[in-house]
Amino acid sequence: MGHRCCGKQKVKRGLWSPEEDEKLIKHITTRGHGSWSSVPKHAGLQRCGKSCRLRWINYLRPELKRGSFTPEEEQIIIDVHRILGNRWAQIAKHLPGRTDNEVKNFWNSCIKKKLMSQGLDPKTHNLISSHQRASNKIGGSSRSQPHDQQKPISVNFTTVNSQMKNCSAELNSSSSSPIVTLYNAQQPPMVETMATPPTHQYHDDQNPNAAWTSVKDPTFHEPSTESTLNISSSSSSSSMNLSVFGLLGNSNCLYAAGAQPFEAPRIILEGEQSKGSEEVLQQEKEKLLEMEMIKAIDDQDMDASLMESSSFDFSFLESTLMSTGVTSHDLNSMVDFAWNY
């Protein structure tokens, strides 16, 4: 059959032998890969250039990190996947030493199932309805969720212009460091305090709809009082990408303790004390932010149409955020977004 890229050549396929690996490593370390199509010839391999490239990138590169993924890496994958979808190469860029193939395999074999067991659609990160779950036979029992806090919290949002703006007024007038308290009808109130003021600002001049602003409030002081944001429900069913709100990048994380089976990564915000050993995570966060911006712009058509209706709804938040837990300033970002809109 032969590869399209090297149909004329007789190429070996299948697993690489140690000898082949050695030849490829030797060739690339001494001469670089240059044009991949010429590598097999120069390296004395009966492989196609594409195959050599893949082998090098996915397996032989010295900077590759082998071994299982850490919880932090797993969380990064989930976060970025929520924003970018199946763009494995982009996701892998957030994980030094990992390849797109590795990330993809890990997603398909582990994370996907984990999300499904939590009742989340791995494609959309949206909550799968009980009906869907039943029909898909996913996570029917909550065997993997021994704690009730893993249940999605049912919060009804309304909103939109007037009410959100009312909230805005309320929040702005009552405190410079608004704290959102979410009440769950079925469960005791989940109170999250805002430990860190939002710090970054993003604005797309071309598309104000794709903008979020969450500027560090110079008057911010440690939260000592609470404002309660009461939001009632919208019946609309359209969902909205979280990235529009800058929720991910603006948050330390989207995951409340106990909502995930592992420790969520700590992404440091500007306002926090810088911790040298966590610089890498900071960089990851910055990259994440960047990607969110790109994605927000990519999605601006959708967003704009949603915004035009002046009634974007929060079903996505209701399902996803609430299922994972949400920190108050996440919501604050969302609120900020609404205000700025």
Add this chain to the structure above:
DNA sequence: AATAGCGTCAACCGCCTAGAG
């Protein structure tokens, strides 16, 4: 012990895109 079922992972396939001619 045999084997079916399942999970993992390396590798391949085929499409898309950018750049050169």
Add this chain to the structure above:
DNA sequence: CCTCTAGGCGGTTGACGCTAT
């Protein structure tokens, strides 16, 4: 412009190992 080629990427496949029956 158009065509060709190489590289990049996501989806899929198949080999292999482990576990349950």
